[in-house]
Amino acid sequence: AFGTEAAAVETGGTSLAAVAPAETAPAEVAPERLGASRERLDGPAKVTGTAPYAYEHPVEEPAYLHPVQATIARGRVTSIDTGAAEAVPGVLAVLTHTNAPRLADTEDAELAVLQSDAVAFRGQFVAAVVAETPESARHAADLVRVGYGEQPHEVELGPEGGTPAARTDHGDLEAAMASAAVVLDRTYTTPMQHNNPMEPHTTIAQWTADGLTLHESTQGVYSVRSVVAPVFGLDPEQVQVFAPHVGGGFGSKGLPHAPLVLTALAAQRSGGRPVKFAVTRQQMFALTGHRTPTSQRIRLAADDRGRLSAIGHDALEHTARIKEFSEGSSTASGIMYAAPNRRITQRLVPRDVPVTSWMRAPGHCPGMHVLETAMDEMAQACGVDPVEFRIRNEPELDPLSGKPFSSRNLVACLREGARRFDWQRRDPAAGVRREGDWLVGTGVAASTYPTHVFPGSSARIRYEGGRYAVFIGAADLGTGAWTALAQIAAEALEVPFEVVDPHIGSTEFPTATVAGGSTGITSWGSAIVQAATSFRDQYGTQPPEGAEAEGATQPNPDAERFSMHAFGAQFAEVRVHADTGEIRVPRMLGVFAAGRIVNARTARSQLIGGMTMGLSMALHEHSVLDSRFGHVVNHDFAGYHIAAHADVDSIEAAWIDEHDPHVNPMGTKGIGEIGIVGAAAAVGNAAYHATGVRVRDLPLTPEKFL
Numbered sequence: 177a178f179g180t181e182a183a184a185v186e187t188g189g190t191s192l193a194a195v196a197p198a199e200t201a202p203a204e205v206a207p208e209r210l211g212a213s214r215e216r217l218d219g220p221a222k223v224t225g226t227a228p229y230a231y232e233h234p235v236e237e238p239a240y241l242h243p244v245q246a247t248i249a250r251g252r253v254t255s256i257d258t259g260a261a262e263a264v265p266g267v268l269a270v271l272t273h274t275n276a277p278r279l280a281d282t283e284d285a286e287l288a289v290l291q292s293d294a295v296a297f298r299g300q301f302v303a304a305v306v307a308e309t310p311e312s313a314r315h316a317a318d319l320v321r322v323g324y325g326e327q328p329h330e331v332e333l334g335p336e337g338g339t340p341a342a343r344t345d346h347g348d349l350e351a352a353m354a355s356a357a358v359v360l361d362r363t364y365t366t367p368m369q370h371n372n373p374m375e376p377h378t379t380i381a382q383w384t385a386d387g388l389t390l391h392e393s394t395q396g397v398y399s400v401r402s403v404v405a406p407v408f409g410l411d412p413e414q415v416q417v418f419a420p421h422v423g424g425g426f427g428s429k430g431l432p433h434a435p436l437v438l439t440a441l442a443a444q445r446s447g448g449r450p451v452k453f454a455v456t457r458q459q460m461f462a463l464t465g466h467r468t469p470t471s472q473r474i475r476l477a478a479d480d481r482g483r484l485s486a487i488g489h490d491a492l493e494h495t496a497r498i499k500e501f502s503e504g505s506s507t508a509s510g511i512m513y514a515a516p517n518r519r520i521t522q523r524l525v526p527r528d529v530p531v532t533s534w535m536r537a538p539g540h541c542p543g544m545h546v547l548e549t550a551m552d553e554m555a556q557a558c559g560v561d562p563v564e565f566r567i568r569n570e571p572e573l574d575p576l577s578g579k580p581f582s583s584r585n586l587v588a589c590l591r592e593g594a595r596r597f598d599w600q601r602r603d604p605a606a607g608v609r610r611e612g613d614w615l616v617g618t619g620v621a622a623s624t625y626p627t628h629v630f631p632g633s634s635a636r637i638r639y640e641g642g643r644y645a646v647f648i649g650a651a652d653l654g655t656g657a658w659t660a661l662a663q664i665a666a667e668a669l670e671v672p673f674e675v676v677d678p679h680i681g682s683t684e685f686p687t688a689t690v691a692g693g694s695t696g697i698t699s700w701g702s703a704i705v706q707a708a709t710s711f712r713d714q715y716g717t718q719p720p721e722g723a724e725a726e727g728a729t730q731p732n733p734d735a736e737r738f739s740m741h742a743f744g745a746q747f748a749e750v751r752v753h754a755d756t757g758e759i760r761v762p763r764m765l766g767v768f769a770a771g772r773i774v775n776a777r778t779a780r781s782q783l784i785g786g787m788t789m790g791l792s793m794a795l796h797e798h799s800v801l802d803s804r805f806g807h808v809v810n811h812d813f814a815g816y817h818i819a820a821h822a823d824v825d826s827i828e829a830a831w832i833d834e835h836d837p838h839v840n841p842m843g844t845k846g847i848g849e850i851g852i853v854g855a856a857a858a859v860g861n862a863a864y865h866a867t868g869v870r871v872r873d874l875p876l877t878p879e880k881f882l
């Protein structure tokens with residue numbers, strides 16, 4: 177079934193024949209229509225263990241890297257003794273800040289690896305061993321002795337402080353709060369969390385006469401190229417990046433991190449030998465990004481009919497001192513509900529912590545968690561059903577910009593979800609239903625995520641042997657992007673799915689933007705539709721052998737005229753043990769309005785995956801920083817818990833049939849992130865309904881209910 181697999185391994189790109197060779201493809205198969213339920217093209221290779229991941233790319237005589245990480249959170253390296261490490265058989269080199277090759281550009285402090293003696297967070301690279309085997313590299317790394325001049329550090333985020341990062345003011349929040357019939361003023365926290373894709377980050381780096389070749393587990397081969405090239409003083413074309421199968425990223429592989437730079441530095445030393453580095457799970461907790469903890473104050477004011485007159489959202493986040501990054505946790509509060517008075521602020525607190533980065537639905541995930549928890553509290557205070565309360569505060573236009581929404585079906589999602597969840601039979605009283613030792617409740621929360629097309633993707637289509645090859649430097653993180661892109665190409669070409677062969681995951685293919693911000697399919701698909709249109713304009717339906725056409729994302733004038741977002745409604749049923757506080761989730765339901773759905777099967781998986789990550793956020797995920805030493809104590813799966821099947825009995829995702837002609841040529845809105853947004857709030861709101869206990873600090877661990 178994988179006729180092109182050998183070629184794919186050879187080039188390092190990722191290419192799969194769609195289903196069957198041309199001669200056996202049934203001629204009468206109908207042209208593709210988006211929305212079909214298609215199995216993943218990469219599925220058989222994945223389940224048979226033949227899908228090549230970055231680290232498995234065969235290279236000649238690889239050397240292996242193991243890093244040495246700082247054991248202080250702030251200060252300087254004052255001495256490094258590498259003698260014992262160098263004496264280990266098989267050790268090829270020990271890199272430190274005194275002998276590592278100099279980088280051309282050290283502007284990005286996260287990537288300025290081994291360029292100075294400064295230590296900015298615990299776990300930062302201070303040395304690296306390159307050896308003939310991973311075992312000797314790891315053993316030798318243990319023998320490197322590092323002396324430090326330690327300085328005082330601070331890693332904890334309190335409720336106050338920070339520098340303003342953004343602010344929006346409409347009307348007069350304070351006056352509205354002072355005069356309203358019902359007001360709410362609460363502060364909530366969400367903890368530091370770590371992206372934990374199944375496949376940790378890996379790099380193979382090799383220098384040749386032409387430049388640098390990277391096999392990288394990444395969300396974007398071109399994102400890697402554009403960031404890495406200037407760091408090493410190369411032209412972009414001198415950096416070749418291959419990302420065959422990727423085992424998840426959740427944002428942590430959206431941009432290159434320090435491990436990639438370290439591997440490339442080591443390869444620069446190795447005289448042309450490729451160097452391989454597989455980041456360990458524990459190392460990921462310091463080196464590949466995380467979600468900031470947040471402290472967020474929500475103020476709401478409403479009249480006695482439950483109509484909001486004011487929304488205030490003040491979000492506080494931390495950022496690494498060496499690289500500023502803000503999630504923008506309060507952003508979504510701008511567009512969710514109508515209110516004439518609104519104040520939204522963001523503040524950032526620099527701390528001696530590892531570099532923060534994207535984690536699934538950056539900002540919207542923690543921000544909507546607290547807004548939707550507060551909305552539940554406010555509905556209770558107003559004596560209005562929480563579904564009805566949201567519907568009552570539905571805005572006609574985007575409250576911030578005043579623009580119309582290109583489409584907004586939050587109300588439809590709430591109503592459809594309520595119908596499916598049998599919401600109308602719900603007793604509004606909290607803490608009154610008991611089944612044996614278990615307190616039982618249900619909860620709801622809304623969900624949203626912005627819709628964008630990133631400019632700058634292009635695609636090429638080539639006709640050969642009765643089949644259409646589609647080339648684009650996109651990445652499939654395991655989400656089904658590969659399959660969805662084949663579907664989009666087939667529909668645009670008006671040909672059956674079975675005759676399209678997508679080729680992705682390589683800088684040999686046309687430029688593609690990152691698989692991030694739920695923009696993969698919207699952006700790459702737009703380029704593919706352009707290429708397909710151009711192909712048909714040039715060649716009609718009887719193309720000659722070797723016919724080719726290219727297309728790129730086009731500016732969308734509607735993007736200026738409309739506010740574009742996906743919406744959803746999350747429902748959960750929760751049981752809390754009356755004596756132990758143990759929490760169980762029998763049921764989750766998400767109903768989404770996210771434009772046209774390309775592949776029903778993989779879309780369902782994406783949405784359920786997001787909801788599962790939201791469940792995980794609700795119940796477990798919490799990176800515990802030890803303020804004395806500055807590191808994450810629970811830096812493995814024994815300590816950092818992630819939701820498993822046993823945490824939920826039934827989890828369902830559904831969607832509204834939404835047609836939005838404004839967003840992009842396919843009418844898709846992106847589904848990678850909306851599934852996580854609001855899911856934890858629905859669980860928390862259900863836990864309140866079960867117990868009468870409002871937990872305002874995630875995660876919902878048992879002791880908080882007792």
Ligand code: MOS
Pocket residue numbers: 395425426427428430534535536537538691692693694849
């Ligand atoms: Mo996602 S956090 O936008 O890669």
